[in-house]
Amino acid sequence: MRRTVAFGAPGDGQYRFSLYGLDGGRKYLNRDERQRSLKAMAALEPGERLLALTLACTGTRISEMLSVTPLSFQVQACVVAVLTLKRRAVVWREIPIPIWLMAELDAHFRISEAQHEPIRARRRLWPQHRVTAWRIIKDVMTASHIVGRAACPRGLRHSFGVGTLQSGAPLNMVQRWLGHSRMSTTAVYTAACGPEEIAFAKLFWRDSGLARRPDAAKRT
Numbered sequence: 501m502r503r504t505v506a507f508g509a510p511g512d513g514q515y516r517f518s519l520y521g522l523d524g525g526r527k528y529l530n531r532d533e534r535q536r537s538l539k540a541m542a543a544l545e546p547g548e549r550l551l552a553l554t555l556a557c558t559g560t561r562i563s564e565m566l567s568v569t570p571l572s573f574q575v576q577a578c579v580v581a582v583l584t585l586k587r588r589a590v591v592w593r594e595i596p597i598p599i600w601l602m603a604e605l606d607a608h609f610r611i612s613e614a615q616h617e618p619i620r621a622r623r624r625l626w627p628q629h630r631v632t633a634w635r636i637i638k639d640v641m642t643a644s645h646i647v648g649r650a651a652c653p654r655g656l657r658h659s660f661g662v663g664t665l666q667s668g669a670p671l672n673m674v675q676r677w678l679g680h681s682r683m684s685t686t687a688v689y690t691a692a693c694g695p696e697e698i699a700f701a702k703l704f705w706r707d708s709g710l711a712r713r714p715d716a717a718k719r720t
Contacts, residue, residue: 519662526649578601665689
């Protein structure tokens, strides 16, 4: 499996991103870790739980999600509009969210009702400071027994990138959802070892007699 993906030669000033740190630590949550983190989110109080779940379902940065207001949502379409950070121009991107999540957000924050009131419509759903939100996700990781570089909000974002591509979403669509200015940045997520690669590896193990430990028969 490829652990390092870089663009450009060393020292050329080009942007680089990898799914692994220099110490070999994985930056994204795998499928099992993602499921454990979602279970841990269920134990949070409603507002914090909805923040954590929305981050997991959209792959947004914490500061991006903390800026959303009732006007950011298309309730019937189950879409949230997010102002993209780290871009010189003003760029809004629309991200679909699950029907159940939109229903819970609407019920808890009364989004549909707030959209008809000028002041409430522009009031942030989550008034927390970025540091507070970061700690909420960090606590989720601790409760999920997830450690290392992936045990942080960015781990959820990277997990979203890997998971959506492995589920068959087109690269340009995932690029738009994540707010990347370069498709080459989004393409890094394709380096994660997905189910199809593992299936091919299993075929190789079977055909090569490696599906079981070679000396297993002698030990039985």
